[in-house]
Structure formats: structure tokens, C-alpha cells
Amino acid sequence: MSAKVTVEDVERVATLAHLQLAPEEESRMVRDLNAILDYVTELNELDTSNIAPLAQVSEIGSELEIGSGDGSDASLRVDQLVPSLSRAAVMSHAPETDQVFFKVPKVIER
Amino acid sequence: MPSEIKSAESYVEKPQTIAALRADLAAGRAKASSLAASYFERIERLNPRLNIFLSLTKERALAQAARIDATAAKGDPLPLLAGVPVGIKDVLVTQGAPSTAGSKILQGYRPPYDCTAVARLEAAGAVILGKTNCDEFAMGSSNENSAYGPVRNPFDPERVPGGSSGGSAAAVASNLAVATLGTDTGGSIRQPASFCGVVGVLPTYGRVSRYGLIAFASSLDRIGPLAANVRDAATVLGVIAGHDPCDATSSSAPVPDYAAESDKPVAGLRIGVPAEYFADGLDPEVRAAVEKGIAALERAGCVIKPISLQHTKYAVPTYYLVATAEASANLARFDGVRYGYRSPSSATLSDMYSHSRDEGFGAEVKRRIFLGTYALSAGYYDAYYLKAQQVRRLLAEEFLRAFAEVDAIVTPTSPVPAFKLGEKTGDPLAMYLADIYTVTASLAGICGVSVPCGATKAGLPVGMQVLARHFGESTAFRVARAVEAAKIQE
Numbered sequence: 001m002s003a004k005v006t007v008e009d010v011e012r013v014a015t016l017a018h019l020q021l022a023p024e025e026e027s028r029m030v031r032d033l034n035a036i037l038d039y040v041t042e043l044n045e046l047d048t049s050n051i052a053p054l055a056q057v058s059e060i061g062s063e064l065e066i067g068s069g070d071g072s073d074a075s076l077r078v079d080q081l082v083p084s085l086s087r088a089a090v091m092s093h094a095p096e097t098d099q100v101f102f103k104v105p106k107v108i109e110r
Numbered sequence: 111m112p113s114e115i116k117s118a119e120s121y122v123e124k125p126q127t128i129a130a131l132r133a134d135l136a137a138g139r140a141k142a143s144s145l146a147a148s149y150f151e152r153i154e155r156l157n158p159r160l161n162i163f164l165s166l167t168k169e170r171a172l173a174q175a176a177r178i179d180a181t182a183a184k185g186d187p188l189p190l191l192a193g194v195p196v197g198i199k200d201v202l203v204t205q206g207a208p209s210t211a212g213s214k215i216l217q218g219y220r221p222p223y224d225c226t227a228v229a230r231l232e233a234a235g236a237v238i239l240g241k242t243n244c245d246e247f248a249m250g251s252s253n254e255n256s257a258y259g260p261v262r263n264p265f266d267p268e269r270v271p272g273g274s275s276g277g278s279a280a281a282v283a284s285n286l287a288v289a290t291l292g293t294d295t296g297g298s299i300r301q302p303a304s305f306c307g308v309v310g311v312l313p314t315y316g317r318v319s320r321y322g323l324i325a326f327a328s329s330l331d332r333i334g335p336l337a338a339n340v341r342d343a344a345t346v347l348g349v350i351a352g353h354d355p356c357d358a359t360s361s362s363a364p365v366p367d368y369a370a371e372s373d374k375p376v377a378g379l380r381i382g383v384p385a386e387y388f389a390d391g392l393d394p395e396v397r398a399a400v401e402k403g404i405a406a407l408e409r410a411g412c413v414i415k416p417i418s419l420q421h422t423k424y425a426v427p428t429y430y431l432v433a434t435a436e437a438s439a440n441l442a443r444f445d446g447v448r449y450g451y452r453s454p455s456s457a458t459l460s461d462m463y464s465h466s467r468d469e470g471f472g473a474e475v476k477r478r479i480f481l482g483t484y485a486l487s488a489g490y491y492d493a494y495y496l497k498a499q500q501v502r503r504l505l506a507e508e509f510l511r512a513f514a515e516v517d518a519i520v521t522p523t524s525p526v527p528a529f530k531l532g533e534k535t536g537d538p539l540a541m542y543l544a545d546i547y548t549v550t551a552s553l554a555g556i557c558g559v560s561v562p563c564g565a566t567k568a569g570l571p572v573g574m575q576v577l578a579r580h581f582g583e584s585t586a587f588r589v590a591r592a593v594e595a596a597k598i599q600e
Contacts, residue, residue, distance in 0.1 A: 016483050017480065029480055033477075033484065046500075052503060055329060060503070060506050090448070
């Protein structure tokens with residue numbers, strides 16, 4: 001957990017995150033990520049080998065009344081059709097559409 | 111120095127209480143429409159200097175005010191928030207009105223639906239004035255990450271209002287709204303509330319529906335009120351809290367009358383004071399003010415108990431791994447396809463995604479997407495993201511143990527008062543450390559209130575954070591009311 005982030009790492013992450021960085025942004029990102037990741041290595045001081053990860057606080061303690069979607073049938077909503085946004089209302093926000101589909105640039109080069 | 115603060119004092123003004131305002135409307139001494147008009151006039155006068163509102167919803171506000179006036183004229187009973195002028199943080203969507211999340215990528219977007227909390231405010235009679243400025247996608251502790259420029263602190267316009275709900279806090283401090291909604295993921299309601307001398311509420315996770323909140327980190331994000339006094343904040347929370355079928359994590363636990371609960375005395379309550387929140391790095395003037403607040407609680411009959419929350423120092427690293435990982439997933443939706451900004455010239459779909467995101471997102475948002483994507487990527491997931499989730503459990507369990515011994519925990523909200531614009535922008539880590547006292551409650555899912563607790567010699571407000579167990583808002587409000595009643599001076 002003391003990985004040193006390199007320019008190559010930043011480029012790999014940029015591809016994963018669909019972000020593009022200018023060369024001067026890249027070096028700044030390398031520096032910032034290394035500073036932050038150095039700092040978070042503090043967590044290694046803690047032995048967590050027997051600790052289950054906590055993704056949602058609704059998991060802690062059954063006395064907590066968080067969430068209605070706890071899997072019991074009583075908390076599930078009735079499965080019936082309800083009105084939702086119209087296609088026209090949704091499409092009106094898109095940068096480019098033919099009113100039925102979203103239009104995007106070419107996906108595959110031929 | 112004194113003259114600088116003196117000139118700024120004109121921006122600070124205390125709004126009327128909700129109860130007084132409602133009584134005036136009911137008795138015919140005031141009209142909701144003239145009240146709304148006077149708020150719009152004040153906003154137009156002060157906003158050029160303070161940059162608090164990003165957009166106004168005048169038509170909607172005046173239509174609502176006219177409805178309230180008609181109800182009052184007929185002598186019908188007025189709803190709880192009748193005519194109350196409110197501001198809404200711009201990460202909460204409003205139908206047909208700009209909702210930018212402080213980002214260029216959502217410039218011009220007018221959502222087709224209302225956030226549940228906003229709809230509930232309006233159903234209770236509130237008048238929505240407009241949308242308040244904030245850090246881009248609520249990522250920041252100073253408001254300097256807004257694509258539309260920083261909000262300025264009404265107590266000193268050369269200082270930050272805190273973040274990310276800086277506009278919502280500054281609006282109440284300068285009486286550009288009677289109450290506002292903010293969001294808090296790691297301290298974004300409580301810290302600006304403390305910097306601007308107002309009350310800010312972090313409700314328990316699940317207490318308020320997140321439907322219509324433009325997501326930053328879904329396991330941490332919460333919507334809560336800011337107001338000029340504890341009772342008003344409690345009143346607004348009572349309106350927006352409760353189950354919503356549109357948010358599966360919202361709780362169906364009954365909503366108490368928080369305002370009435372906040373009236374109850376505090377004598378006999380056990381108050382924990384955690385040593386870790388009063389250690390190195392705490393500004394001496396902030397410490398002195400908060401200690402006066404603790405002394406006031408003791409005089410009011412509370413039992414003060416020193417406690418220890420040993421994992422506190424791990425909260426900031428844990429928070430920044432969990433929050434950025436969730437952000438990297440949530441912000442994947444901004445791709446230039448369905449809404450928001452699309453880069454004009456891209457030959458392929460893949461280029462269109464990356465150009466739109468590169469041009470649409472600001473530096474801090476990109477930094478967090480990078481950190482989160484890195485922490486979730488193959489080979490690093492266990493070391494960073496999983497590790498952080500394990501420590502998150504330790505932090506949450508530590509609070510559960512503490513709340514077996516005490517009814518509430520009090521701490522400073524922020525280690526420092528409002529800092530100067532530009533003071534921390536060069537060093538992201540220094541900015542993250544400003545959240546040290548607030549991220550713990552965020553990770554544990556518990557509730558809290560930041561209440562004004564004196565000021566520094568230079569006149570900058572100090573906030574005390576009152577934390578309570580899950581769904582313990584009533585207790586947090588009671589304790590905050592006692593601190594407020596003590597009227598702690600510099």
C-alpha cells in the first residue's frame with residue numbers, strides 16, 4: 001500500500017475514467033495522488049484482518065431503522081406500473097437526439 | 111484590520127424566526143408576496159459582492175407567495191412554513207430551473223423533476239427563492255471549487271464561507287434567506303454553518319430522502335437544513351424528513367416534532383467530550399470558545415464526561431478513499447449523451463466522452479475521480495478501498511460504544527475559523543484536513559448539529575458540533591438549544 005504513482009499509472013487511470021489530461025495536468029496529478037496516497041498509508045497501522053468491510057451504515061446494528069429495502073417482503077413496494085417521465089421530457093435535455101434515440105459520434109471505425 | 115471587519119458587518123443580518131414570520135402572515139401584518147419581493151431586492155443588492163445565489167426562481171416564488179396570501183386572506187390555517195423564503199443548494203434538482211451542481215458540465219441543464227426535499231418544503235408553504243452556490247459536485251471545504259466563482263463570507267468577504275454548502279450558509283448569515291437546504295457528505299453543511307455563524311444539521315443517514323440530490327458519494331450523502339437558530343432548523347428538518355418510495359435507503363421511522371423536542375431541558379443529559387478532538391492543530395481561540403460552550407452545558411445541568419475516540423485520526427484517510435471511490439462511479443453518468451455538456455468536436459464516441467468530461471469538470475473533481483478510480487482499479491482495490499471500508503466499521507462501532515455511555519458528544523466543528531480565500535487552494539491535502547472533525551460522523555451515519563458558539567477576537571464565528579446516535583436528532587437539537595441559549599460571546 002505504498003505504491004508510487006507514475007505518469008503511466010495516471011495515463012492508465014485516465015483511460016479507465018474517460019478523462020483526458022494535458023501534459024502539465026499529468027505531472028500535477030502524479031504529485032497530488034502521491035501526496036494523498038502517502039497520507040492514507042496511515043491506515044496500515046490498523047490490523048483489520050478480521051474486520052468485515054462496511055459499505056452501508058444500514059448494516060450496523062439491527063436496532064437501526066435505516067432503509068426500508070432490508071429484504072423483508074413488508075418493506076418492498078407494490079409491484080405496479082406508475083407514471084414516469086415522458087420520452088419527450090427526457091429527450092429534450094439531450095445534446096443530440098432524433099427524438100427517439102440519443103445520437104452519438106461513430107462508435108466503431110470501419 | 112478592525113475597519114475591514116466593520117465594513118463587512120453590514121452584510122450580516124439575522125432573519126426573522128419562522129414562528130414570528132408565520133404569526134405576522136396569519137395576523138395580516140405581513141404579506142408573503144411583499145416578503146418575497148423584499149428578499150429578491152436584498153439578493154440583487156448583495157449578491158454581486160457575495161456570489162451566494164447562482165440563479166433565482168422568481169416566477170415560482172411569487173406564484174407560491176400569492177397562494178399563501180390567498181390562504182391567509184381567507185383566514186384558512188397556514189401551513190408550517192407558510193411564506194418562509196428559502197434557498198436551495200444547487201446540487202438539489204428543481205424542475206425547469208437551472209441545477210448546475212456548481213459545475214460547467216451541467217450549465218444550462220433544467221431537470222424534469224423536483225428533489226423530494228424541495229417538493230416537501232414547497233408543500234409546507236415555503237417560498238423557493240433560488241439556487242445557492244457550492245463547490246462543484248459538493249467537493250470542497252471552501253466553496254473555491256465552484257465553476258461559478260467562490261461565495262464570500264458575509265463576516266469578512268476576503269474569507270471563505272466554508273464548503274461545500276457555502277452559499278446556503280452565507281445566505282442565512284446575510285439574511286438572503288430565512289432557511290436553506292444544503293448537503294453534507296463529509297462536513298459540507300456543518301463546516302460552512304460554523305464559518306458563517308449559523309445552525310447546520312446533518313441528519314442521520316436515511317432520515318431525509320436523497321431523491322433528486324445529484325450524487326457525490328451515495329453511502330455518505332445527506333440533505334439537511336441550515337437556519338439562523340436551532341428551533342427553525344429543527345422545524346425545517348421535520349418537514350423534509352421521512353420515508354420516500356423514491357429512495358430505498360430512506361427510513362420509515364416516525365418523524366418526531368423536532369421543534370417541540372428541542373424545547374426540552376438538558377439537565378441530566380450525559381455529554382461526552384472526546385480528547386482526540388481537542389488535540390494538536392486546534393486553533394486556541396476555537397478551543398476557548400468551545401470550552402465556554404461546554405461550561406454552559408455543565409451549568410445547565412448536563413453531566414460532562416471525558417471520553418476517547420481513538421480511531422479519529424484514521425477518519426480523513428478513510429473518508430477520502432470511500433468518498434472518491436463512490437464519486438468515480440457516480441460521476442461516470444456525465445458523459446455528454448443524455449444531458450449536460452457535450453464537447454462540440456469529437457470524431458469517435460470515446461473521444462466525445464473524454465473531451466466532454468475534460469472540458470466540463472474542474473480540477474478538484476478530476477483529482478477525486480482519479481483517486482477513486484485508482485483506489486478501485488485492479489491490484490489496488492484490497493489495499494485501498496476494502497481497507498477503508500474495514501476501518502469505516504471500526505469508526506462506526508467506536509461511536510456505537512461511546513453512545514452506550516453518553517447521550518451526545520460535543521466537539522469543535524472545525525479546527526479553525528474561516529480562512530482566507532486562496533489560503534489552502536494550492537495544497538489539496540491541507541484542504542482535506544479541514545474536515546477532520548466532521549468526516550467521522552459522516553462515515554458512521556450518525557446525526558449532528560453545528561451551532562454557533564462564540565467568536566474569535568477578530569469577530570469570526572466559531573461552531574460547536576453536537577453529535578448524537580442514529581435517529582437521535584431530538585437530543586442533538588436539545589443540546590444545541592442549550593448552547594445557543596447561553597449566548598456565548600468572544
